[in-house]
Amino acid sequence: MRSFARIAVLAGSAAFTIAALALEPDLPDGEFPVSGYRFMGPQVQQLQDDDFLNPGWFAVEFGAELWQEKAGDRNLSCQSCHGDASESMRGVAARYPQYDEHRTGLINLEGRINEMRSRYMNAAEYPLESEQLLAITAYVTHQANGSPMNVDITGKAAPYWQQGRDLYTRRQGQLDLACSQCHDERAGLMLRGDRISQGHVNGFPVYRLIWRSMGSRHRMFRWCNWAVRAEPHELGSDEYLSLELYLAWRGRGLPIESPAVRP
Ligand code: HEC
Numbered sequence: 001m002r003s004f005a006r007i008a009v010l011a012g013s014a015a016f017t018i019a020a021l022a023l024e025p026d027l028p029d030g031e032f033p034v035s036g037y038r039f040m041g042p043q044v045q046q047l048q049d050d051d052f053l054n055p056g057w058f059a060v061e062f063g064a065e066l067w068q069e070k071a072g073d074r075n076l077s078c079q080s081c082h083g084d085a086s087e088s089m090r091g092v093a094a095r096y097p098q099y100d101e102h103r104t105g106l107i108n109l110e111g112r113i114n115e116m117r118s119r120y121m122n123a124a125e126y127p128l129e130s131e132q133l134l135a136i137t138a139y140v141t142h143q144a145n146g147s148p149m150n151v152d153i154t155g156k157a158a159p160y161w162q163q164g165r166d167l168y169t170r171r172q173g174q175l176d177l178a179c180s181q182c183h184d185e186r187a188g189l190m191l192r193g194d195r196i197s198q199g200h201v202n203g204f205p206v207y208r209l210i211w212r213s214m215g216s217r218h219r220m221f222r223w224c225n226w227a228v229r230a231e232p233h234e235l236g237s238d239e240y241l242s243l244e245l246y247l248a249w250r251g252r253g254l255p256i257e258s259p260a261v262r263p
């Protein structure tokens, strides 16, 4: 049944297949990345496609307000420095997470945005998973809509990529299952009413219907950890940042899809 993914996509053109082969993805059997969108039922797909009904748009619109909101001692907004986000933030989200010399560690888009607040604006960082941080992240990510994910895993990022890959393939939890056992080996199969996708991160932050809210990549990792009754890591932890880097690389070439909706 893993062939679900293949059937769906191989039904496309030969050009698609050739492009996919060039990606040499880290997926089994030479499979290439398929967005979670393709694994959803038509109703959820329609919800995502409809700009009026897609609940993720509330976050993007709230993010647009935050972009212009002045804050901190210096009374600056994101816009004060970056101007029009559709220019300055175009494609940016597709390059995160990345190694950050300043922090000497991995940083994701949420982390970069919070760094702007503390370092450049003298404003309080947004709490992880807060409505504000999700909204501004969704807004910035939306400016990369359609850009292929393209993270740098060379140099100082390399050990994080390795850690992420180890976490992805390590069995864990009472169910003793690795991420790869669901998202590589069982993609396309049903699990308690959900169709398991390849586990890509190109739609995040996503609006998940079961959460009735937006959620980050790290919240999703926690959910998946709970699914196998494993102890989840902290939001923003090195483990999840590494996993995020690995997954962004594993799905490289997949276009950013934002705001995405998931069941
Ligand atoms: C028991 C099977 C299972 C395991 C193991 C599992 N997941 Fe998932 N995962 C799911 C299901 C079910 C969903 C929701 C449907 C979907 O999008 O695949 C999901 C969704 C996701 C998504 C969202 C995909 C999208 O397009 O929105 C990501 C990312 C993800 N998982 C990552 C991971 C990571 C990282 C691990 C290991 C820490 C992991 N998963 C372990 C079952 C699993």
Ligand code: HEC
Pocket: 067, 076, 077, 078, 079, 080, 081, 082, 092, 112, 113, 116, 117, 120, 121, 136, 140
């Ligand atoms: C005082 C000016 C200033 C303000 C205010 C500011 N930024 Fe920045 N921003 C910069 C500079 C300079 C850089 C590039 C250097 C760096 O990353 O530190 C940058 C980089 C970024 C990047 C990374 C771009 C890339 O190509 O990787 C993002 C994302 C970003 N800013 C978002 C924001 C957001 C969102 C806000 C508002 C919360 C904001 N910035 C506020 C000056 C600012």
